[in-house]
Every structure is written in structure tokens, then in C-alpha cells.
Amino acid sequence: MKIGLFIPCYVNQFYPKVGIATLELLEGLGLDVEYPMEQTCCGQPIANSGMEKDAIPSYQHFVRTFKSYDYIVAPSGSCAYHVRNHYDIIPQSADVEKVRSKTLDLAEFLNDIIGSDKIRQARFPHKAGLHQSCHGLRGLRLAQSSERVLPAFSKWENLLGKVDGLSLVPITFPDECCGFGGTFSVTEPEVSSKMGSDKVDDYLNNGVEYIISGDMSCLMHLDGIIRRRKLPLKTIHIAEVLNSHG
Amino acid sequence: MGDFNHHLTHAARSASFLEDEPRTNWHNGAVMNFRKKRDATIKAIPEWEELRSLASSIKENVLGNLDSYLEQFEKAATENGVRVHWAADAAAHNSIVHEILNRHQVTRIVKSKSILTEECGLNPYLESRGIEVIDTDLGERIIQMRDEPPSHIIAPAIHLKREEVSELFHDRLQTEKGNTDPTYLTRAARLHLREKFLKAQAAITGVNFAVAETGGVVIITNEGNADMGCNLPPVQIHCVGIEKIIPRWEHLGVFLRLLAPSASGQKSSIYTSHYHQPKSGGEMHIVLVDNGRSDHLGSPDFRNTLKCIRCSACINTCPVYRRTGGYSYHSVVAGPIGSILNPARHPEQYNDLPFASSLCGSCTDVCPVKIDIHHQLYHLRQTLTEKGYVTYVKKTIMKMAAGSMSHPGKFSRSMKWMKRLLGAPRWLLYSPFNVWGKTRELPAPPAESFSDWYLKNRKKT
Structure with missing residues (x-):
């Protein structure tokens, strides 16, 4: 099984530690992982701005870059969701279909393809709250959303439940959006920030030290608010938690 | 705040709403209460997801055969002694209603909640022709006294605190100054409205469901105000958007089980009233209104929106709506569903609305008829951009990237x-x-x- 590591463009530049943790986690499972250097961006910011036709070259570039891998794994529910669901506007060649169906979020890949019991036990002795990104939650269905009357499950909690020392604290509004929303964060900055601030307060009121999420974009927004408000809270990607062996 | 005429975008209106943070928090909580009550109620309905699928497929069938159901409805209603009218647009709707009232020399009417008549601008149309229109839903009466549009489709005065209602009633209904007791205020409104009901010469209502098989209309309220209106005066007029048709009487059960829980978390609304024929010596009219709906039906990406039963669940769950208020959407129908309906019909006026969303998808999961609301918002962003409704700066930056x-x-x-x-x-x-x-x-x-x-x-x- 050959894995193509898809590191979202902003993670590559701003959060290299998340990329390294993801790579080490996958390598630790004995997988053949490669990071194709030609990768750029999945095109989501362009498409969410209403210009998906302009994003088509980036879609085609993504498919060319990743078509030879058995799975394409990304530490991002949001980017994986975009490839899976919005690459429907280009001709659906065998390569496109393969890339779309084989692009997985890291938590999804570990749960569904590897099995959560195969992962080396991590240790993260902290009180933390989970942030379910909307694209992970309702887009990729990595957990059950509170709107539906269906059996509960959570691929994130499956993985985090096995981490030694981690105490996962429930928050009051577990699937309220953090307000990042890509370009929404700068086109509607006031409401975006208010949503983020309310979200941060929810974690604060529930006494957590860390906010753990599968999407750095939500965390970039929440962390920006936390640092501006000088709050005693930290954010961390789920890959870093699962790769903690201290 | 409720002035829709200024060309301010959702972002600008939100920014000013958010300046008062305590009030924003209060509004967020008040609307979130609907969502919490909804969750509590539906958790006791294990077949909830099946009901949603069923309702969605019944509506799918309706949208695919709307013409024949409408004709069936007209035939059945006419046989019941009802007069059925067809209105292509808002202007036709208003003039049909006015013509009926005029024929009976009506100068005073009572009206129960109808988003359709808001959409058509019926109140100002009739008022400018010398007819007194009294909205009888308590929330609607409150905003009517304040000369404001609704900020929420089922709770039109959700943006007001009880202190503000108390002040208004002190001014208009001579209640005690500073008495904010909801029971006291509601009783004052009831007395005021009773008088209006007794003096009304005709009643107008909105309609929740029109049953093709029976030709009957179903009207749902919590206050019984539609019934107070319809049962007294000789003339009753029911205004219906053409998408409100359901094929059979038996389908009603599916929708009634979904509507009240989705809207307010009630298992059932207080009044579910069925009107089939005129009262003896009276007249019953039904006005079937298109006003852009058939164009909407013809656009495959957006036709799903016509399944909407106006429950407001998407509005109540929307993290943006809760924190920015209904007026930030500068249209009659606010929130996620309004962000599709408005720009799909009037892109020049409402092209900001599909962008007034983080695309979190809660609206789609909460929708009782399974409208893919946030996917439609995403598609609308594309459509509006192609039509040229995106600022030059944004376009240049995005093209460069x-x-x-x-x-x-x-x-x-x-x-x-x-x-x-x-x-x-x-x-x-x-x-x-x-x-x-x-x-x-x-x-x-x-x-x-x-x-x-x-x-x-x-x-x-």
C-alpha cells in the first residue's frame, strides 16, 4: 500500500509540526509514505469564493500529483472533503474517480483502513476538549452530528480514547461551528470572530487545557482569538496528540 | 435596523448588530432555545430520519407533478364551493385580494401569519387603498405596531425584549408603565385583538398545506388567531404559495409530525385547522400564488428549496443568524433558506447572502424535508460569480491565487x-x-x- 501524503498548503507553511507528526504516525505503522513535492493547494479557497471554474487547473494538478497512490491521506477533514465532494465539476476520468474516492482524512484513514487498535499507544496527560470541524463532522461524517436521530459514533474519539493520560472533556455545544469558514473569516470578520470567541469560551468554561482538532484551519482561527485574548488555552492537531510519546 | 431599503450588505449589518455584545448573546440564546427544544422533542421520535426521507420524497413527487396536483386541487376546492384564483406574481396577488375586498366594501380586515403576503407586500398595498389591516399573530402585531418587518419567520418579534414590548404596549394599548409580566402583556394584546376580530369584515390567512385530493387548506397556529379570524366575518381569503401542495390527506400526518417539533420543539402545534368550504352565507377564496416559484422549479440546482415547509429549523440552528439577527439578511425570509430563496429570485439585490454562511452544514442536517441547504449556498456562490456579482478586488486576488x-x-x-x-x-x-x-x-x-x-x-x- 503506497500512501501519498497530502499536506494542506497553509499547514505546510505555518504548521510544519502537524505535517511531521502525520508523516511519523503513518511511517510508524510501517506504511510506505511519500510526500509528492509538486503538490500545491486543493483549490477550496477559490471555490468557496464562488470561483470554482478558476480552481479547475488546481483540481487537475492535484489529480496528476496524486493519481499513482493507493491512498491519499491528509491531516485535514476540510481539504479531504473538498477533493471528495467538489472535484465533481471536472471530467470524471478513472484517475479523477480514483483520487476522489481514495483521498481520506487522517482520522478516517486510521479508523477505517488501518484500525484504531493498530496504532502505537500515545501518551498525552492533559485535560482536553475535542473540536469537531464541520467538514469532518457533517461533510465526511467522522462523527454523528447532534441534529440527527441516529446512533452516536466518533472516529476522532475512537482514536483519542486510546491515548494514555488524556482526559477528554465534553463541551456544552460540541458541534457548533467555530466560525472560520475559509474566506468567510475575512469577508464577515465580525461574526466569524464572535463565533470563534463563543467557541473558545465554551472550552474555557469546561476547564480544558487543550483544544484538539483534525483541522488546523479551525485551530488557526481559534488560536488567533486565544492569543489575542491572552487566555490559558492551547490548540493542538489530533496527529500531534496521537504521535505524542513523552 | 429593520430598514431593507439601504444597500447595506449582510456583513455591514452584522457588524452593527454585533456592536451590542450583551444583546447579541441574548439573541443567540433566545433562538438557540428553539433548537434545544427541537432536539429534546425529536430524540423521542426514533423514526425521525425515516419521516424526513418520506417527507422529502413526497415533496419530490409534488415538484415533479406540480401542474397536475394544482389542477386537482382547484377542481376539488371548486366542487367544495370555494373560489380559486391564480396569481402569477405579487402584483396579481394583491389586486385579486383587493378586488374581493372591494366587492364586499371591506374596510377592516384581520390577517393571521403569512410570509407569502409579506413577500407580496400586501399590507402596504391594502393600507394605501384605505383598508385597515390588523396582523393578529401576537409577534406580528407587535412588529406591525412598531412598523417593522419580521425578523424570523415563525417568531417575527424574536429580536425584541419584553421590556421593549412593555414600552410599546404602554404607548399603544395604555398598559401600566414598566409592567413586563408576559401574562399581563399578552392579556392586554388579547383584549385589543378581540375588538379587532369583532369588527373585521374579512379575514386573510396564510396556508401551511393545501391538499390536492380534498381541495382543503390546513392552517397551523399556536394562538388560534387564524380561526378567530376565519370563523367570524363572512369573507375568508387564504393565500397559498403553489409549492404548499401535498397530494393526499394521508400525507399530512408525515408533515404534521415534522413541522411543530422542527419549529418550536412542540410535539404538535396548539391549533391545526382544516378549511374545506365556505361557512353558510359566506365566501371562501383561495389565491394560488406563483411569484417566481415556477422559475425556481425550472432550475435543477435550486428546486429542492421549494420543498421548504417554513419551519425555521435552519434559521434557529444557524450560528450566523443567531449572532446577527434577522434584519442582517435585509429580506422577508432570513437565515439559510432565505439566503437561497432571495438571491435565486433577485440576484442583483441579494448576492451577498450566500456568502453570509460558514457553510457549516447544520441547516442541511436539521431540515425536516432534507433540503441540501448549504450545498445550494455553495452552488449559488458559483452561479452569482458567473453572473458577475463578485467584487473586482476579490476576483483579482482569487484569480492570482x-x-x-x-x-x-x-x-x-x-x-x-x-x-x-x-x-x-x-x-x-x-x-x-x-x-x-x-x-x-x-x-x-x-x-x-x-x-x-x-x-x-x-x-x-
């Missing part, structure tokens, strides 16, 4: 340049041009990117 995405070298250079920018001195970095930085810190740039690290540590040469 898109242009580099298929060229790894170029892309990596521009990303590095962006990262370097983050290392600029604080006074420069957090200038007024940095919209992000008004409320949030930017990420601290790391020493090396992941790709640099990978080249050094993993790349086989």
Missing part, C-alpha cells in the same frame, strides 16, 4: 512570500488593512516549512 496553484514553483514562492510577510513588524502587520488581525493574532511563522523539513530529512537523493 488560482493561477499559481497548478504551478508548484510559483505557488511555493508565493506561499513563502506570504510567510515572510508574517514576520513583519507588528505595527505594519496589524494595520487596518489586516481584517483578520482586528480580533485575531496571525499564526507565528515557523523557521522552516514542512516541505523544507521533508527535503532535508526524508528525500532520497
